[in-house]
Amino acid sequence: MSRLPPYLQYLPAFEATARLGGVRLAAEELNLSPSAISLQLKKLSDVTGIVLFQKSGRNVALTQAGGDFSHAVAISLGQLDSATRASRKITAGDQPASLSVSVPTALGIAWLTATIVDFAQSHSISNLTINEAITAAEVDWENNDLAIVYDNPPFTGKYWRSLSEVRLCAVCSPTLFPRLDLRNRERKLSAVALLHEDDGGEWAKWSVAARISLEGNTRVRVNSVAQAIASAVQGRGVALVSDVLTRNYLSEGRLIQPFSTTINAAREYYIVCPVDRANDQVLRTLADRVVEQLRPGRDLTS
Secondary structure (H helix, E strand, O other): OOOOOOOHHHHHHHHHHHHHOOHHHHHHHHOOOHHHHHHHHHHHHHHHOOOOEEEEOOEEEEOHHHHHHHHHHHHHHHHHHHHHHHHHHHHOOOOOOEEEEEEOHHHHHHHHHHHHHHHHHHOOOOEEEEEEOOOHHHOOOOOOOEEEEEEOOOOOOEEEEEEEOOEEEEEEOOOOHHHOOHHHOOOEOOOOEEEEOOOOHHHHHHHHHHOOEOOOOEEEEOOOHHHHHHHHHOOOOEEEEEHHHHHHHHHHOOOEOOOOOEEEOOOEEEEEEEHHHOOOHHHHHHHHHHHHHOOOOOOOOO
């Protein structure tokens, strides 16, 4: 939404009238005159284009469209009330003494650990533990409140929320750039080390998509994608990794993307927690913070 709806100021009058079934009763509850309530209801009807009420004796009754609108308003106002009360608790210091979060190693190194630490400090969480796991099955759920995983759902018995799809691109250090055959870069990539964490299938998929031959290269399989990125930064080869992990390196000029081709990875990033913790306000706020960090164009170090 680019701006707030123009009718928000009229919703209390509408909600009270719909709930109490009369303009006078709504006026008494809101300490307004009946004419003020009627005027607000008219303006709300004009702005929305909905016939909200019809006469019912000395009172009013919702039309079918007004009933549907009333239901949506009640839900929205209830959510706002819940959020306000939860925020007041947070402001008042009603925070957990501890928080445990599991993250994939490479994502933690790239930016996620710093984000979680900042969150804990800003919310006065005095005991923070950050563990490591890649998939949901690898997470020790006895000792973690929430996890960010590189995996595919479903996650049985868990609530999950998509964090980011993963697009893989080839990156290397600017120091390695002169060794690439730029004149033929659209059809071959040779005499360099190809860094990968998987069995090499993603490089093969990228080669087909880019229409670039990979013959004559050294294949280097590393234990984690964090090692692949570190080796690429050091000029030891070309890594096939996600922008989620390399955005800061690219913006700082420590890595470059010599080819425009990207491919979908086999998995994506998800935020996962036990189902019974899905409405935990602190976990939801942390999840929102992490999602916001990945907004396109956002500097992940800020």
